[in-house]
Amino acid sequence: MNTAALRAATPGARHARHFNAAGSALPSEAVLGTVIEHLRLEARVGGYEAAVIAAERSEEVYSLAARMLGADPADIALTESATVAWHRALDAFPLKAGDRILASASSYVSSALHLIELRKSKGIEVEVLPCAADGTVDREALADALRRPAALVTVAHVPTSSGLIEPAAEIAAQCRAAGVPLLLDATQSLGQLPLDVTSGDIIVGTGRKFLRGPRGTGLLYVSPAMRELMRPSHPDVRGAVWQSDDGYELAAGARRFETWETAHALRLGLGTALREALDLTIEEINRRTTALADRLRSDLAATPGVRLTDPAAAGGAIVTFVVDGEKPVDTVRRLRAAGVHLVSVPASHGRWDLGRRGLDAVVRASVHVYNDDSDVDALTGALPAKAGKGAPALISSGARADTIVIGAGVHGSSAAWHLAQRGVSVVHLDRFPEGHTEGSSHGHTRMIRRAYPNPIWDDLVDRAYLAWSELSAAAGVPLLTTTGGLYARPASDGSPGLRGPDVVTVPSSRFAGLRLGSEFTAVFDPAAGVLDAAATMRSLRELGLAHGVDRRAGVTVESWSADGDGVTVRTADGVLRADRLVVSAGPWTGSLVPELRDLLKVVRIVNIFIGASDPAKLAPPALGPFSVEVPGVGLLYGLPAFDGSPVKIGLDHGPADGLGPQTPVTAAEAGELLALARRFLPAADGDVVDSVACRYTMAPRNRFAVGALPDTPQVLVAAACSGHGFKFGPAIGAALADLALGKQRPDLDFLAPGAL
The missing domain is CATH 3.90.1150.10 (Aspartate Aminotransferase, domain 1)
Known part of the structure; x- marks a missing residue:
């Protein structure tokens, strides 16, 4: 099994260490693409019409689910969840007062609650089976219980509360010998453990767990023999035909337990997930x-x-x-x-x-x-x-730290890590929860390049490349992949273009995946490449915590003030004090640093990701990072298809952003970018498969503000912004650590806050 390839094809694996497959596993890029593709189809032609177009693929989902269980497609009903499947089965089961249901101690809460209600409302006897020493159902006790008449046995193959695995096949054999049907809850086992229909007369499962399907999907297996006994308590047009004024006929198969309305996009996504699991x-x-x-x-x-x-x-x-x-x-x-x-x-x-x-x-x-x-x-x-291994004590409200860092984007997180690894006690604050998408550091990839219009940046660019190498080594994962980049502008434009070490003018056809006419001239930067932004943010967080950073998400800073040679920071959760303060709050920097408020302008930026019939034509070496100065439009930039992600493009400008909750990319915004993709990226012949919005904090002359505030030198600011700041993240973090510890950095004088 190629774990590296599976990780690359799983977008969520780039953002966190995910150990929650038993809750809701990370879907693959293919599952995500299937869902989005159908939703877009519904938006274009209508829900009913899209269902007709996708009818053959929808039908295949039943066959795939049947293959998973060794069943016939007619035995499968598709539902919204395992709990819905459970309810449909129990409601259709011919139960009457006094009937006994034998349940395993491993039963899921929703199942147990349903059984308790049946006991109260219908007089059903519910007996919880005792456990053997190993935690499984005591088979001798089960045998004794089956000597008395019983209507049903229900067992959770794997419970929600542990890694216990019930011997489903053996329990099923006991029930079969006693002539009592078994309802197997395979919610936590379907997709991770071998399972077939010999393990239950009725089986319920979900798509969102080990099958890696979308939430809102589930399945129900009902054997032909059980369908003879069960009738849905709420028949629906999906599973029955209304034949006369007071008569109807149920569908022959398990679809009699379905309802007409369903999320077709999610169901198709489940089909993709089932196919991937069966292939593995x-x-x-x-x-x-x-x-x-x-x-x-x-x-x-x-x-x-x-x-x-x-x-x-x-x-x-x-x-x-x-x-x-x-x-x-x-x-x-x-x-x-x-x-x-x-x-x-x-x-x-x-x-x-x-x-x-x-x-x-x-x-x-x-x-x-x-x-x-x-x-x-x-x-x-x-x-x-x-767990007892010498962790630093968390700094309580009112206590004093060496440094407080505000903002957990790439610059704040880099600063916190660099400070902590030098032995500084750091309280790291961010106004949003971990993994939020409200600022400027989220997303999968970013561009890095040596090509800059002004040589004043060259030293900082060199430091950035070195800092990325150091961060990759510390994280144990490669964060920068060199591909080479192409940067084009109109040939008639007399302004200086990008320049830098080893940057050369090349034919505009240098990248096969980028279509530029003779009206453009281009330079090629062999050092340009792609940064794994998601892995970067995850690594900085982990490295900071490993070095003792007291990281606090969801904490809003209300104000700060000078406190002698130190600072006092007031938050919604209390007051903190420190010798130094680093403000790296991205779009919210202006609200925390009044002298920069009128200089920093926040704008909305959108990116779209576009599918392709041949993704290799949009991946290195056919395409690398690029930008094109498009007359009358602005700067179009893009990143190649990389590490399982489709090609990404955006425009380097946008409307003013009021810093409210981030809103999804609109159809108009996506449409403008898609039209540019059709013009410049001929191989991007698919639909928009994903989109993301972020915020640029723009400073005068596209500069940064990095350094001490003139009137309060114990307060450092890092507004390393203007749309090109991520590539400098680790280098800016190291610089802030130097400055906080009293080291002079004259190389950064051109970025001093007072120079804006």
């Missing part, structure tokens, strides 16, 4: 995820202060644990700040299981094929801070 094979997925989860279990068991909570019969892709002295919800919050995403499961989600074992809650980590050993290292490496 469930056996190979199980082998890979089990091996990685076993390594995680071993590493967690060896981490002081961490206690595994899985029963003996646990296995597969799910691992649960607790950290001594810390509530699971706090562990999850702390790890999320470190870029490691897991969930806590409270006892209220698995009362028959966690309550029985005396656990109030657990932390659940679940791996998938896009995870690798570096993810496991990041998770276990982030735990000792609360």
Whole structure:
């Protein structure tokens, strides 16, 4: 299994260490593209018309789901979730007062609640089966229970609260021998464990977990024999034909349990996810995820202060644990700040299981094929801070730190890391939650180049390339890929173009993927390349935390003031004091630094990503980073198809931004860019498959403001902006650390805040 390729084809793997496949796994680029493509089709031709166009592909989803379970397509109903599938099955089951339902202690909360309600409203007897020593259903107790008449047995193959794996096939055999149907909840197993219809007469599952499909999808398997016994309590036009004034006929297959209205785009996305899983094979997925989860279990068991909570019969892709002295919800919050995403499961989600074992809650980590050993290292490496390994104490409200950094974009995060690794205590504040898209540092890729119009930038550009090399080494991942870049302007334009070390004038046809006519002249920068922005932000966060940065997301700074030689910072959560303050708040810098308020203008910038019938024509070496000065339009820039992401383009200007909540890219904005793509990128012959909006903070003459404020030298500002600041991120961070520690940086005098 090519894990690197699977990670590259999974957009979310670039942004965080994702250990929540048991909650909602990361979809692939193909699944995402399928959903978006159909939504755009609906927008163009209408929902009913789009459904007709996609009818053959929609029908194939049933066949794919049937292959997954070794069933016939007629046995499959598609639903909105596993819980909906469960409800449809139970509501259709012929239950009457006094009937017995035998349920495993591993039952999911929604299933248990439904059973409890059936007990109260219909007089159904619900018996929770005892567990064996290994945590699974006690098969002897099950055999005893089946000696009395029972209407149904229901078992969760894998619970929400642990990595327990019930022996579904053996339980099914016992039920079959007793003539009692088995409803198997395969919500947490479908897609990670081999499973077929011999394991249940009724099987429910979801698309959003290990199948890696969209949320809002699920499936229901009902055997032909069970369909003879079950009738939907709420028949729908999808599953029945109204034949007379008071008569109707149910569909022959399991589709009798469906409803007419559904999210066709999500269903098609589920089909893509099913196809990808079948291509990999469930056996190979199980082998890979089990091996990685076993390594995680071993590493967690060896981490002081961490206690595994899985029963003996646990296995597969799910691992649960607790950290001594810390509530699971706090562990999850702390790890999320470190870029490691897991969930806590409270006892209220698995009362028959966690309550029985005396656990109030657990932390659940679940791996998938896009995870690798570096993810496991990041998770276990982030735990000792609360598990007894000499973590720095968090700075309380009113206490004094060495430095406070405001803003967790690329410059603020770089500064926090550089300061912390030099032994400085750092409180790092950001007004938004981790992973937000309100500022300027989100997204997958950015451009880097040596070509600049003015040689005054050359030294800082050299420092930037060196800083990216150092950051990549510290992070253990390559963050810069050199491709070469092409920068064009009208041949009739007499103004100086870009220049720099090794930058040469070349024919405008230098990139096969970029169509430029004779009216343009171009220069080629061999050092230009693509920065992995998502991995950069994740790495800076992890490195900062590893060096003791006290990182606090979702904290709004209300004001700051000079405090002798230091500063006092007032936040919505309390007051902090420090010797130094670094303000790197992106679009909000002007509101925190009054002397820059009228100089920094915030504008809205949009990018679109465009599909292609032949993506190689838009990837290096056919295409690298580029820009084109388009007469009457402005500067069009773009990045090649890279690391699984389609070609990306944007315009280097936009309307004023009022700093309200970020809004999606509009059809008009996307249409303007798509028209330019059709003109300059002939191989970009697909639709817009994704879009993103961000904010540029523009300064006079496209300069930055980096350095101490003249009247309060203990306060440093970093408005490294104007649309070309990301490439300098690590270098600006190092410069801010130098300045905060009293080192002179005359090379930055041309960027001093007073020089704007």
